[in-house]
Amino acid sequence: MRKLLASAWVCENDMTGYTFKKKSRLREFLGEKLIAANAFVALVAIALIFLFIFKETLPIFTNPEVQKEAGISRLLFKQQFYEGREAKWSWQPNSDVPKYSLMPLFIGTIKAALIAMLFAIPLGVGAAIYSSEFAPPRLREVIKPVIELLAGIPSVVLGFFALIVLASWLQKTFGLTYRLNALNAGIALGITVVPVIFTVAEDAMTAVPRSLRDAATALGANKWQVSFSMVLPAALPGIAAGIVLGFGRAIGETMIVLMASGNAALVSASLTDSIRTFSATIAAEMAEVVFGSPHYNVLFFIGTLLFVFTFLTNLGGDFVLSRLRERVQGRTR
Template sequence: MSAMKIRKNILTLHAKEIAIRNLFGFFAFLSVLLLGLILLFLFREGLPLFKKISLADFLFGTAWYPTYEPPEYGIWPLIVGSLAVTFFASLIAVPLGLLSAVYIAEIAPTRIKEILKSIIELLAGLPSVVLGFFGMVIVGPWLQETFDLPTGLNIMNASVMLAIMAIPTISSLSEDALYAVPREFKEASYALGATKYETIIRVIIPAALSGVSTAVILGMARAIGETMVVLMVAGGAAAIPEGIFDAVRPMTASIAAEMGEAPFRSGHYHALFATGIVLFVITLAFNLIADYISNRFRETGSGTL
């Protein structure tokens, strides 16, 4: 009697294990499935555009007049706009993010370190629309007056705002990478008569380089995919910029601004989805590069740096 009972318990236990395992598996695959479906949808709605124009005309066409008759769907100005704001944002965010990471990981006393870390986390939690608003009403007018410009909503403004968004990513990921450098390396360096700064520059940063590069690339990926800020402060002109005070219309801003007005399954609608594909490919490339770099030196250290 009791033997049967135990047997039954084991059976129910086993069934429970299987049920739990399947449940977790289901949710894990659900996210993959959803991603797959989104992609499928993106391509289904975007690819029909290429029945009307060629890929080259789409990517490198310099005129974006989707509502004209006949419409023109050249997104080169949008691509340039995205790359320009990302490039200048990186120019600001990479040094600032890295230097703050080095300061937090290696130099700051414990108290200051804690304070700085929470402030940077706070910065990461700032809603992008708030940042965009700040760019619109504070930075924009200031730029306009200081540099005597027709508009303060331009590459410069968007780059600064995007940099503020990318700094937390770059800083906290870099800091993790710097922190993970074994204490043995630092001790070896000090024991060889290096100062703190020589140790940071010659040992700690090179040893953390793969993690730091990943941080930089993910920060840039964040900047290129960001929508609300560029929609609000980049100026919205779909023209190839000639200087950093020109207004641009990055891909994300274009999609967000125009999707509501594009007639369903019109050429314009397909063009916006195709722009989404381009954006997807770019961010995917960024992530793959980050992944490649972070794996590359993992086993043998940074090799011959």
């Protein structure tokens, strides 16, 4: 006991004898301004990117010549392109009668993203639950880096895998008519989304206080009951954040859907039909489009839609997260 008191007294004297260096007002001022400038530069960069994209979109709203070929009504609603035929949505910008309907691209984008989320959410959340609650420490040290390593695989490699291996396997197993389709592209997209959901969800579950687990265990709950009745509800805001981020990744992914979806702009509810997405359309056609043409302006309009859609998705996700935090953790003032 005397040794402990003596060591505590020595530590206290050492701490009281220590003096911090005097702050340099100039260095502190420069540090604060540098941090503020970095944040400001990021905001300005995002604003300039949006302004550039929107500037190239303006002719669709202001130029009568462009509006005759690619006006808003022609982009959003069914059109009768030939006399005597039914009005329909069609994307064929390089035909004799250019067609710029965006509905086939929108349906393809949503189908690929939804399939990706249906594939990735159970795997990502399930792996996060196992890693944080059930896996031994040594196994956890292996699982987490391996799953996160998927995020470092180039999307073109996953697209090539889906094009050569996954598409052939799905067609042989399920007897699909089209080898490259929404299902193939969605599963490949889901592989890229899994590490996003897993990382955020696993961190959220790990951050749940140990006292909650101990209290539930003391009341007689087993590991499954602790995980699903205590940890999972407490980590729900973080899990939802991972799902929102994963959905944004699936919407904006380009190379995988460009290589594995078939790139056919079809209006179909079937998950086994080929699709064409917004991002794949921009990647496939921007290099060959005539500068300043209606086709050029429509591609930038698609980029604007992606930008706005991603922004609204993140904004809606933040709103849902704030509501979940209030419900789970209580409102903070």
